[in-house]
Amino acid sequence: xxxxxMVLGCLALSGPAFADSxxxxxxxxxxxxxxxxxxxxxxxxxxxxxxxxxxxxxxxMTSTDFDSVLYVGHGSDCASMSVDERNDDGPQMGxxxxxxxxxxxxxxxxxxxxxxxxxxxxxxxxxATVQGGSANAPAAFHNNFRLN
Numbered sequence: 001x002x003x004x005x006m007v008l009g010c011l012a013l014s015g016p017a018f019a020d021s022x023x024x025x026x027x028x029x030x031x032x033x034x035x036x037x038x039x040x041x042x043x044x045x046x047x048x049x050x051x052x053x054x055x056x057x058x059x060x061m062t063s064t065d066f067d068s069v070l071y072v073g074h075g076s077d078c079a080s081m082s083v084d085e086r087n088d089d090g091p092q093m094g095x096x097x098x099x100x101x102x103x104x105x106x107x108x109x110x111x112x113x114x115x116x117x118x119x120x121x122x123x124x125x126x127x128a129t130v131q132g133g134s135a136n137a138p139a140a141f142h143n144n145f146r147l148n
Contacts, residue, residue, distance in 0.1 A: 023051060026128055031123045031124075043119070045112070046112060049072065056102045059126060059127070062127075064122075070113055072085050075110065078110040
């Protein structure tokens with residue numbers, strides 16, 4: 001039997017809520033704006049990451065509007081999560097970012113897309129893939145991040 005790391009309580013975010021979560025095999029777009037919460041001076045979004053326990057998920061963030069920074073971590077919410085990985089400039093990706101996380105049972109995972117520079121705004125894209133395995137994942141939780 002496969003176990004799935006599920007995201008619960010997504011509507012109780014300590015920042016702007018998103019319409020969708022992100023699962024392997026999906027991509028979506030978001031916008032950092034002055035209405036977003038700030039951390040260390042930079043606007044950020046919170047995106048629940050939903051994947052199968054044991055999957056190694058690679059998430060790529062791209063933007064032509066700003067130098068992206070992507071965090072992935074686990075915890076009760078995005079703002080206070082324990083950071084598993086942070087990336088400013090992915091390998092041979094210029095100002096785009098890429099993080100990798102192996103999903104552990106019983107943890108709630110979050111993506112925190114942001115900018116390297118404080119008060120920077122603009123659009124970005126997130127895409128998730130499974131490293132060396134199936135992209136099967138549970139259906140997305142629908143709550144303002146838009147899946148493509």
